[in-house]
Amino acid sequence: MKLNYKIIFHFLGLLILFNGGFMLLSTLVSFLYNDGVTNNLSIAAIITLALGSLAMLFTRKHNKEMNKREGYIVVAFGWIIMALTGSLPYVVTGSIPNFTNAFFETMSGYTTTGASILNDIEAMPKGILFWRSLTHWIGGMGIIVLAIAILPLLGIGGMQMFAAEAPGPSADKLHPRITDTAKRLWLIYFGYTAAETLLLNVAGMSFFDAINHALCTVSTGGFSTKNASVAHWNGQPIIQYIIILFMFLAGTNFVLSYFAFKGKVQKVLHDEEFKLYFRFVAIFTIIAAVLIYFRADVSVSSIDHPMVWGEGESAFRHALFQVLAIVTTTGFVTADYTLWTPFLVVFFFGLMFLGGSAGSTSGGVKVVRHLLLIKNGFLEFKRALHPSAILPVRYNMKAISGDIVFNILGFFILYMLSFIIGALVFSMFELDFASAIGLSASSLGNVGPALGDFGPVNNYAALPPLAQWWASFLMLIGRLELFTVLVLFTPFFWRNR
Amino acid sequence: MKLNYKIIFHFLGLLILFNGGFMLLSTLVSFLYNDGVTNNLSIAAIITLALGSLAMLFTRKHNKEMNKREGYIVVAFGWIIMALTGSLPYVVTGSIPNFTNAFFETMSGYTTTGASILNDIEAMPKGILFWRSLTHWIGGMGIIVLAIAILPLLGIGGMQMFAAEAPGPSADKLHPRITDTAKRLWLIYFGYTAAETLLLNVAGMSFFDAINHALCTVSTGGFSTKNASVAHWNGQPIIQYIIILFMFLAGTNFVLSYFAFKGKVQKVLHDEEFKLYFRFVAIFTIIAAVLIYFRADVSVSSIDHPMVWGEGESAFRHALFQVLAIVTTTGFVTADYTLWTPFLVVFFFGLMFLGGSAGSTSGGVKVVRHLLLIKNGFLEFKRALHPSAILPVRYNMKAISGDIVFNILGFFILYMLSFIIGALVFSMFELDFASAIGLSASSLGNVGPALGDFGPVNNYAALPPLAQWWASFLMLIGRLELFTVLVLFTPFFWRNR
Ligand SMILES: [K+]
Ligand SMILES: [K+]
Numbered sequence: 004m005k006l007n008y009k010i011i012f013h014f015l016g017l018l019i020l021f022n023g024g025f026m027l028l029s030t031l032v033s034f035l036y037n038d039g040v041t042n043n044l045s046i047a048a049i050i051t052l053a054l055g056s057l058a059m060l061f062t063r064k065h066n067k068e069m070n071k072r073e074g075y076i077v078v079a080f081g082w083i084i085m086a087l088t089g090s091l092p093y094v095v096t097g098s099i100p101n102f103t104n105a106f107f108e109t110m111s112g113y114t115t116t117g118a119s120i121l122n123d124i125e126a127m128p129k130g131i132l133f134w135r136s137l138t139h140w141i142g143g144m145g146i147i148v149l150a151i152a153i154l155p156l157l158g159i160g161g162m163q164m165f166a167a168e169a170p171g172p173s174a175d176k177l178h179p180r181i182t183d184t185a186k187r188l189w190l191i192y193f194g195y196t197a198a199e200t201l202l203l204n205v206a207g208m209s210f211f212d213a214i215n216h217a218l219c220t221v222s223t224g225g226f227s228t229k230n231a232s233v234a235h236w237n238g239q240p241i242i243q244y245i246i247i248l249f250m251f252l253a254g255t256n257f258v259l260s261y262f263a264f265k266g267k268v269q270k271v272l273h274d275e276e277f278k279l280y281f282r283f284v285a286i287f288t289i290i291a292a293v294l295i296y297f298r299a300d301v302s303v304s305s306i307d308h309p310m311v312w313g314e315g316e317s318a319f320r321h322a323l324f325q326v327l328a329i330v331t332t333t334g335f336v337t338a339d340y341t342l343w344t345p346f347l348v349v350f351f352f353g354l355m356f357l358g359g360s361a362g363s364t365s366g367g368v369k370v371v372r373h374l375l376l377i378k379n380g381f382l383e384f385k386r387a388l389h390p391s392a393i394l395p396v397r398y399n400m401k402a403i404s405g406d407i408v409f410n411i412l413g414f415f416i417l418y419m420l421s422f423i424i425g426a427l428v429f430s431m432f433e434l435d436f437a438s439a440i441g442l443s444a445s446s447l448g449n450v451g452p453a454l455g456d457f458g459p460v461n462n463y464a465a466l467p468p469l470a471q472w473w474a475s476f477l478m479l480i481g482r483l484e485l486f487t488v489l490v491l492f493t494p495f496f497w498r499n500r
Numbered sequence: 501m502k503l504n505y506k507i508i509f510h511f512l513g514l515l516i517l518f519n520g521g522f523m524l525l526s527t528l529v530s531f532l533y534n535d536g537v538t539n540n541l542s543i544a545a546i547i548t549l550a551l552g553s554l555a556m557l558f559t560r561k562h563n564k565e566m567n568k569r570e571g572y573i574v575v576a577f578g579w580i581i582m583a584l585t586g587s588l589p590y591v592v593t594g595s596i597p598n599f600t601n602a603f604f605e606t607m608s609g610y611t612t613t614g615a616s617i618l619n620d621i622e623a624m625p626k627g628i629l630f631w632r633s634l635t636h637w638i639g640g641m642g643i644i645v646l647a648i649a650i651l652p653l654l655g656i657g658g659m660q661m662f663a664a665e666a667p668g669p670s671a672d673k674l675h676p677r678i679t680d681t682a683k684r685l686w687l688i689y690f691g692y693t694a695a696e697t698l699l700l701n702v703a704g705m706s707f708f709d710a711i712n713h714a715l716c717t718v719s720t721g722g723f724s725t726k727n728a729s730v731a732h733w734n735g736q737p738i739i740q741y742i743i744i745l746f747m748f749l750a751g752t753n754f755v756l757s758y759f760a761f762k763g764k765v766q767k768v769l770h771d772e773e774f775k776l777y778f779r780f781v782a783i784f785t786i787i788a789a790v791l792i793y794f795r796a797d798v799s800v801s802s803i804d805h806p807m808v809w810g811e812g813e814s815a816f817r818h819a820l821f822q823v824l825a826i827v828t829t830t831g832f833v834t835a836d837y838t839l840w841t842p843f844l845v846v847f848f849f850g851l852m853f854l855g856g857s858a859g860s861t862s863g864g865v866k867v868v869r870h871l872l873l874i875k876n877g878f879l880e881f882k883r884a885l886h887p888s889a890i891l892p893v894r895y896n897m898k899a900i901s902g903d904i905v906f907n908i909l910g911f912f913i914l915y916m917l918s919f920i921i922g923a924l925v926f927s928m929f930e931l932d933f934a935s936a937i938g939l940s941a942s943s944l945g946n947v948g949p950a951l952g953d954f955g956p957v958n959n960y961a962a963l964p965p966l967a968q969w970w971a972s973f974l975m976l977i978g979r980l981e982l983f984t985v986l987v988l989f990t991p992f993f994w995r996n997r
Pocket of ligand 2: 829830831946947
């Protein structure tokens with residue numbers, strides 16, 4: 004079957020239009036704060052809106068039929084076209100004059116990675132900072148649709164497991180309409196953002212900082228309006244606990260949040276992925292807190308650490324904050340964890356591969372995949388001893404088909420392969436071992452801060468241009484669960500049959 | 501069924517006796533070179549022989565029935581008991597007075613890892629050096645039986661794929677007799693050792709150095725009789741090319757060597773694993789050689805690099821040597837590759853996960869597993885586009901059952917998990933990032949040299965005692981394809997039903 008290019012361009016046009024709408028919102032913010040870039044921002048918005056309208060106009064007479072292949076193309080090129088048009092506000096206002104840098108910052112935004120090439124964030128116009136946070140928030144919205152409505156249909160990396168849970172289209176063909184489920188989950192996403200903004204504002208953040216941090220928390224993005232990230236509020240523990248709460252919620256499957264609001268709390272508490280996610284966070288926090296308290300000296304850092312509520316609380320808070328920031332792949336920073344102890348460096352590096360829950364906005368491998376891998380691993384031992392026994396992997400009381408376990412195993416291996424190739428390419432730019440390895444894990448997992456020269460207190464400005472493109476690529480494939488992008492590189496994908 | 505402990509002890513007794521026999525051989529070498537430790541070595545041999553005889557004597561009336569569980573125990577505890585009794589020569593002669601050090605050196609020997617805690621190898625008595633090389637050679641013999649006769653029966657990590665190739669017992673129960681196949685392969689192993697000894701001797705090595713390096717090459721062990729390892733002969737390229745040849749052969753499936761000697765050369769040239777192994781070595785050598793020639797300065801090293809045949813040949817030789825040393829997990833050193841370029845550090849780190857061929861004496865993941873993972877990965881993409889198509893993985897013209905692919909995927913994930921836990925534990929000893937990561941990859945893959953403070957020009961003497969035990973554990977589980985040892989830690993293994 005020939006590819007239906009028209010419908011692809013139609014959807015891409017819709018996405019660009021949508022992007023332009025959000026740019027208008029940033030223009031409004033720019034106007035309200037009178038930051039001097041309002042005219043340029045409106046130009047970027049108009050260009051984007053015009054591009055989107057033209058694409059939709061030229062493709063309005065399209066065949067409605069859409070198959071898997073068109074789905075893959077819309078998803079992968081959708082993210083790319085968002086990043087391309089999303090770079091306009093930076094370039095047109097001159098905030099980030101270099102296109103490579105602007106594209107990197109935007110891709111880091113839409114993939115909710117939060118790696119930044121900005122040296123002085125606080126000097127940026129407010130409209131641009133707001134746009135920067137919005138790219139995270141838009142990316143997060145995209146991820147929710149992707150996880151709930153698209154990936155299950157494409158049958159990627161075991162995510163078909165969740166197809167039954169989410170009410171929506173169940174046919175093999177892609178449903179062009181955004182499902183009801185996605186709308187409900189977006190409502191929760193929006194509600195969390197509003198609630199966090201309010202709480203942060205009440206706790207003492209300015210309204211502007213509050214809304215920006217809320218946009219970047221619920222999307223597990225991690226951009227901050229301050230140069231020191233959330234460490235800027237190290238003297239205000241309440242603010243950090245609010246962010247901790249919302250990082251935890253953002254790393255939870257949004258479908259579970261929906262159940263909780265519907266009063267089905269038992270369903271949440273019995274969800275195996277949620278239980279393991281909670282345990283992971285609890286155990287890793289205890290380990291980190293004990294080590295910080297007894298072994299590490301937090302004052303050896305370029306970051307201020309006023310211990311307003313005592314040393315014990317400080318150790319606990321920074322442990323919990325950084326564990327959640329890495330596990331949920333938000334990437335906010337309250338301390339330079341690479342200076343704590345050598346063990347904690349490897350520890351946080353390992354956590355970059357964990358990821359939050361499926362159906363959340365977090366990146367990485369995801370807890371459910373680890374859960375099924377662990378369960379399957381145990382069963383492999385049993386199978387080796389009793390080859391004739393039939394031992395299916397069970398998840399939430401249901402037997403999981405061998406195909407899904409197979410997909411998850413395949414996903415994990417492809418993830419590790421991408422990681423090692425990622426690190427190899429970075430090391431070509433004369434980066435040291437820890438930096439190359441850390442950059443690859445962080446980009447692929449959409450975490451943000453890495454190790455070495457690109458650790459929590461550094462930014463990505465020193466990364467060579469070609470390496471920025473490579474990081475953008477890794478962020479993209481990591482965000483889109485690898486297969487969605489990589490399948491486009493196989494020759495048989497493009498074969499019309 | 502209850503465990504048949506008697507037959508387990510009977511086999512362990514046999515192994516100890518076998519070990520004692522080889523100690524007598526070392527005693528003879530000690531006597532011939534009049535190195536002053538002949539008496540002490542003979543005491544170690546007599547203790548070992550007595551222990552083995554007693555164990556066999558007390559268990560001579562054993563039930564002949566042996567099942568999988570007994571098989572696992574014999575394999576895992578066999579390696580441990582060999583390392584325990586094998587430490588005696590070091591301790592009794594006072595060459596390595598500390599037991600932890602002696603056990604580490606011996607486990608490093610039997611697992612063919614080649615990591616050493618000796619600061620001055622050249623000061624050791626000749627009988628002890630010979631014993632040290634013999635531990636590699638005995639370990640290599642063990643690996644051949646394991647790969648050809650035992651792992652396929654236990655159904656571990658996809659190795660059942662080779663069960664059909666090796667003529668021998670095909671029942672589900674373990675055959676206590678070493679098969680004919682193993683004997684034929686041992687003959688090749690012995691032949692390669694003799695041939696390499698002769699060639700190295702003719703090329704200018706002393707007979708003692710020649711036989712020791714031959715024992716350590718064919719077993720892909722990597723112990724050397726010189727402090728500088730094979731870099732000692734950097735001025736004699738011929739010697740290094742001979743070692744290169746035998747590293748390559750030792751990393752090839754010994755069954756293929758057998759076919760070659762039987763004149764079935766076509767069977768070798770059409771073997772998919774062999775082809776990929778050859779290509780890997782060729783491609784990686786070209787990459788490394790080009791980088792060394794154009795970008796690296798080999799003279800920045802504590803190792804002498806006389807370029808007797810010119811700079812080009814030197815770059816090619818060191819590239820080929822180090823690629824083969826890491827891919828085949830031999831771990832010999834001719835240059836400090838961690839000083840070449842940042843890319844080559846990550847490159848050689850990545851190669852530690854490759855491993856040689858299945859059915860060879862090399863460690864690591866093995867080429868055939870990578871091959872099937874790559875093939876399955878491609879098919880996963882096709883399956884995602886065409887879910888109804890049945891697309892089996894093919895290897896050497898045969899369709900591989902889904903179970904075997906599943907086993908291999910499971911093996912790979914367990915390997916990566918062991919690697920990350922391995923690195924986490926090492927980092928508890930305040931080792932830096934590269935050292936902890938490198939030690940874990942090197943120990944698990946039985947390579948020998950690691951990165952950072954335990955790189956190619958360092959030894960393991962600075963590793964804290966507890967970390968030496970941890971490294972020993974990783975070497976053991978890596979050598980025995982993980983499952984064989986780790987299954988002993990599952991509660992259901994010990995349940996009698
Ligand atoms: K992030
Ligand atoms: K080795």
